[in-house]
Amino acid sequence: MAYNVLKGSVEGSVDQHADQEIGGVKVFKNTVSASVFYDTDAQSPCATVNRVAIEELAATNTAGILTYEGNKIAKAHRNLVFDGRSFKTDNAVFNTITGSAGGLTNIPVDQFAGKISGDFINAGLGLEASRTQLKIKKHDGIKLTDEGLSLDLAPNGGVKFNHGKLQIDPTNAHDVTVAGQNISDEDTILIYDASRAELCYTTFKNLYDSYVSMKIPHAAGSINAIQIKGRKTFESSENFTYDLKNNTLTVKGNTNTLKAEVNTEFKSNGETHLNGSVFKSIKTINYKNYEIQNGDNTVLLDTTNNSITVTLPPAKENYGRVINIKTIAENNQNDENETKYSVKIKTDGELIDFTTEIVINSSCSSRTLHSDGANWWVTSANGS
Numbered sequence: 001m002a003y004n005v006l007k008g009s010v011e012g013s014v015d016q017h018a019d020q021e022i023g024g025v026k027v028f029k030n031t032v033s034a035s036v037f038y039d040t041d042a043q044s045p046c047a048t049v050n051r052v053a054i055e056e057l058a059a060t061n062t063a064g065i066l067t068y069e070g071n072k073i074a075k076a077h078r079n080l081v082f083d084g085r086s087f088k089t090d091n092a093v094f095n096t097i098t099g100s101a102g103g104l105t106n107i108p109v110d111q112f113a114g115k116i117s118g119d120f121i122n123a124g125l126g127l128e129a130s131r132t133q134l135k136i137k138k139h140d141g142i143k144l145t146d147e148g149l150s151l152d153l154a155p156n157g158g159v160k161f162n163h164g165k166l167q168i169d170p171t172n173a174h175d176v177t178v179a180g181q182n183i184s185d186e187d188t189i190l191i192y193d194a195s196r197a198e199l200c201y202t203t204f205k206n207l208y209d210s211y212v213s214m215k216i217p218h219a220a221g222s223i224n225a226i227q228i229k230g231r232k233t234f235e236s237s238e239n240f241t242y243d244l245k246n247n248t249l250t251v252k253g254n255t256n257t258l259k260a261e262v263n264t265e266f267k268s269n270g271e272t273h274l275n276g277s278v279f280k281s282i283k284t285i286n287y288k289n290y291e292i293q294n295g296d297n298t299v300l301l302d303t304t305n306n307s308i309t310v311t312l313p314p315a316k317e318n319y320g321r322v323i324n325i326k327t328i329a330e331n332n333q334n335d336e337n338e339t340k341y342s343v344k345i346k347t348d349g350e351l352i353d354f355t356t357e358i359v360i361n362s363s364c365s366s367r368t369l370h371s372d373g374a375n376w377w378v379t380s381a382n383g384s
Helices: 204-215
Strands: 037-039 044-046 064-070 073-082 087-089 127-130 133-136 142-145 148-151 159-162 165-168 188-193 198-203 240-243 248-251 282-285 289-291 298-302 308-311 322-328 343-346 357-360 366-371 376-382
Touching: 133 142, 188 204, 198 204, 298 308, 322 343
Parallel strands: 282 298, 289 308, 298 322, 308 343
Antiparallel strands: 037 044, 064 073, 073 087, 127 133, 142 148, 159 165, 188 198, 240 248, 322 366, 343 357, 366 376
């Protein structure tokens, strides 16, 4: 405020203890001295010039915060402003900040004291904040354990960890034969396609039909034809067959072998040519009763100490069979040159030359018997 006062004495001078209204324009041409001026509107004393803190504003800037430059000079900087809501400056040093720091940016992570809540961290892909903690963001096939991040392997999935590395383990899978099952046509397997350089799958049916079947040899010829290895596949002939129903091997040709053995029966329906030695079975019997066995051909009967009764096998089961029987003995005669022990040959009901039994009384006698399928016939005889 300013007062214009006339020089000279003024009736009823103004002081700080009395009120007086001065009207008109007052001009002070010389210094006016007063210890204090009183503002009647504000109802408080006014500071005099020598007690004013700032006499000059060196620079002005809207919303700029004043800083004291010295000598009662203040300055409003353009980079130190406050718009009533936000305080802005290029650099600030604080001992303590209280309240939210939501607007702070570009803060070096090594300048934080204490832990930072995960809610205030821009985690990026693969990470997420959960209850103020930063965690790995789980997805299919990923799991978190006490040791850290790992793959979530399915049980019996055919893979396992070996020294920290994932590898295929076929034994870590179910056995295909569990519960009586086995491989079927539509079961699938993995195959590496070398032409496309990638892993593919196929069925067992396709694997067999399109590959295995073309690589393996297949049976040739008619039913019952025996397979013979050829150059690349099997070969066969209708002259070499085996009938499973009749258990019969048929060879319409020549058979060359170093040795042949027939354990039960041998038949020759045509010519039989023997160009070498012929070997037939021969055995010696000295006990009282003997039944001719299937493999017997020539039987020597020792009657030195006792008589012997020989029973022939059924003629109906031995059609065409020839049996040779010969008696042998030492001192088988008494003082009157009569036979001491004899041999009796009999059957179980069938005939031997129209009789049920024959007797050999002398030593070194023999009989050859031949079956016609009904009875036995003596075809050769020597001795009584």
